[in-house]
Amino acid sequence: MASTLSCSASDLIPLLSGGANATAAAAAAEFICGRFETISGKFTDASYAIDNTYLLFSAYLVFAMQLGFAMLCAGSVRAKNTMNIMLTNVIDAAAGGLFYYLFGFAFAFGSPSNGFIGKHFFAMSGFPKASFDYPYFLYQWTFAIAAAGITSGSIAERTQFVAYLIYSSFLTGLVYPIVSHWFWSSDGWASPARADNLLFQSGVIDFAGSGVVHMVGGIAGLWGALIEGPRIGRFENRGKPVTLRGHSATLVVLGTFLLWFGWYGFNPGSFAIINKSYGSSPGSSFYGQWSAVGRTAVTTTLAGCTAALTTLFGKRLIDGYWNVTDVCNGLLGGFAAITGGCSVVEPWAAVICGFVAAWVLMGFNKLADKLRYDDPLEAAQLHGGCGAWGIIFTGLFADKTYVSEVFGGDPNRPYGLLMGGGWRLLAAHVVQIVVITGWVSVTMGTLFFVLHKLELLRIPSEDEIAGMDPTSHGGLAYMYTEEEIRNGIMVREMGRENENV
Numbered sequence: 391m392a393s394t395l396s397c398s399a400s401d402l403i404p405l406l407s408g409g410a411n412a413t414a415a416a417a418a419a420e421f422i423c424g425r426f427e428t429i430s431g432k433f434t435d436a437s438y439a440i441d442n443t444y445l446l447f448s449a450y451l452v453f454a455m456q457l458g459f460a461m462l463c464a465g466s467v468r469a470k471n472t473m474n475i476m477l478t479n480v481i482d483a484a485a486g487g488l489f490y491y492l493f494g495f496a497f498a499f500g501s502p503s504n505g506f507i508g509k510h511f512f513a514m515s516g517f518p519k520a521s522f523d524y525p526y527f528l529y530q531w532t533f534a535i536a537a538a539g540i541t542s543g544s545i546a547e548r549t550q551f552v553a554y555l556i557y558s559s560f561l562t563g564l565v566y567p568i569v570s571h572w573f574w575s576s577d578g579w580a581s582p583a584r585a586d587n588l589l590f591q592s593g594v595i596d597f598a599g600s601g602v603v604h605m606v607g608g609i610a611g612l613w614g615a616l617i618e619g620p621r622i623g624r625f626e627n628r629g630k631p632v633t634l635r636g637h638s639a640t641l642v643v644l645g646t647f648l649l650w651f652g653w654y655g656f657n658p659g660s661f662a663i664i665n666k667s668y669g670s671s672p673g674s675s676f677y678g679q680w681s682a683v684g685r686t687a688v689t690t691t692l693a694g695c696t697a698a699l700t701t702l703f704g705k706r707l708i709d710g711y712w713n714v715t716d717v718c719n720g721l722l723g724g725f726a727a728i729t730g731g732c733s734v735v736e737p738w739a740a741v742i743c744g745f746v747a748a749w750v751l752m753g754f755n756k757l758a759d760k761l762r763y764d765d766p767l768e769a770a771q772l773h774g775g776c777g778a779w780g781i782i783f784t785g786l787f788a789d790k791t792y793v794s795e796v797f798g799g800d801p802n803r804p805y806g807l808l809m810g811g812g813w814r815l816l817a818a819h820v821v822q823i824v825v826i827t828g829w830v831s832v833t834m835g836t837l838f839f840v841l842h843k844l845e846l847l848r849i850p851s852e853d854e855i856a857g858m859d860p861t862s863h864g865g866l867a868y869m870y871t872e873e874e875i876r877n878g879i880m881v882r883e884m885g886r887e888n889e890n891v
Contacts, residue, residue, distance in 0.1 A: 440665045441665050444659075445662055448656075452533065455652030455656065456535065458646070458648030458650075459479055461641045461645030461648060462641070462767070463478075463539075463546065463645075465641025465643075466543070466636035467766060472867035473865075473866075474859055474862060477863065478546075478554045481558055482554075482562075485555060485562070487531060490563065491527075494534055494562055529662075533599060533602075534562045534567070537562070538557075538566075541557065541769070542554065542558075542611075543766060544608075544615045545618055548848055548849060549849065550849050551862060553847050557610070557614070557841075565833045569826060570599075574596075580593055580594045582594060589818045589821065590821075591803065592804035594821070595731065595793065597730055598660040598729045599730065600730030601730060603777075604774070605827070607769070608777060609827055611765065612770035612774055613838050617835075618842070621766070625762050642718055643714060649722060657686050658687045658690070661679055661733070664683055665680075666678055668681070668795050682795065688737050688740075689731075689732045689733075689736075689737055690728055692740040693724040693727060693728035693741070694724040697721055698718075698720050698724065698748075700745050701716055701752065704720075704748060704752055705752070708752070720748045723748060723751040726772060726776040727746075727780035728744065728747075729777070730777075730784045734796055735783075735787045735792070739787040739789075747776045747779055747780070754770075781819045782820075782823075784815075785807060785819040788809065788815060789805060790809065790810075
């Protein structure tokens with residue numbers, strides 16, 4: 391047809407009348423158009439319902455990662471610090487929820503055009519609307535508390551609880567939201583969703599947050615652990631590292647599987663909408679955003695699996711044994727790396743991503759031992775190091791077709807260097823690494839230094855030796871016999887002379 395036929399009575403009357411009663415034809419046209427508008431509206435409503443339900447379900451999956459974090463952290467620390475690390479995970483979610491609502495969401499997605507201070511500050515005024523509905527807030531909150539959870543692992547077993555409260559609130563209320571605004575908001579200076587003035591004509595493609603989430607949490611943890619120093623007994627006098635094993639490999643493995651499960655909300659869920667066709671006309675294509683969601687789940691899976699197997703055999707060659715906790719960390723390192731480019735790379739490229747991520751993690755762990763850096767969960771090495779590799783990886787392997795489909799705009803926008811797309815995307819990603827490192831170092835590094843100077847950061851040495859559970863949380867997480875206590879469970883009687891703690 392030369393032109394599109396709209397559903398209006400004036401268009402339909404000539405088709406219906408055929409020289410017959412014009413009044414009857416007009417009535418029929420009005421009836422048909424009325425029914426058409428009703429059905430069209432129903433389809434629009436259904437589309438919003440499908441997309442919001444998809445996003446809400448993805449938020450539930452990402453929130454389930456908090457259970458995975460809790461189990462992973464608990465299994466990675468010694469039994470005498472179990473209640474402490476579990477409580478910090480609860481506080482990350484609770485304090486993060488309140489402070490992200492009061493401040494964080496405004497910093498992340500507010501702007502002068504939509505009321506950066508007025509409309510969204512302290513409350514979600516204007517909800518719901520087409521671009522911002524309640525599921526979107528919930529989904530973004532789960533990302534904020536994930537970043538805070540990463541940091542808690544780096545400073546485990548030696549940090550005062552008040553320091554957890556302060557840093558978690560500061561990270562979720564200010565530090566993380568500013569970074570997410572830069573790279574994810576539609577008017578962020580480095581966002582690929584900008585209408586114009588894209589950084590290096592491409593913006594930064596950090597789809598689900600290798601930099602925004604993982605680097606932020608990892609670098610924050612790096613500064614916390616550096617300023618606090620290593621745990622007592624972690625290094626001998628000559629600097630030789632001593633392994634302080636966590637008390638439950640079972641919890642580590644179960645927590646890893648829960649994180650793996652939640653990553654299917656973290657990465658595929660970052661599309662935010664699923665009911666979108668990539669075909670030339672609606673209803674004519676089986677290929678759409680739902681296909682990209684599935685591909686993203688596949689790339690996520692392959693990167694994690696490859697990293698796990700690479701770590702398994704790599705550690706066997708280096709250390710001479712098969713270590714389940716190392717394999718779990720390698721798996722998570724692969725996930726952290728693929729998170730940034732999961733939607734715009736081919737599955738075969740995800741295998742490369744996971745392979746390199748495993749060696750990045752093992753290399754940073756060796757460096758940490760050399761520098762006497764102590765991170766009980768390898769959080770800075772895993773999330774910071776593998777997250778940075780993931781950003782570089784996307785700049786190398788982003789596919790032209792997928793970049794155009796996912797981000798729209800100019801079909802000739804820059805893509806991966808090794809895919810023939812030039813250097814611009816990679817340059818933007820190098821800028822991202824530098825900016826995130828600088829911002830988090832200035833903010834979180836300063837915060838941890840101030841807490842250290844105020845003697846609010848590290849617990850006293852006698853409390854660290856005894857364990858944080860009996861000294862700060864009223865008792866141990868597990869029941870022990872007197873013989874078990876004499877054989878290595880060190881506790882302090884908290885002012886009760888004749889009562890076993």
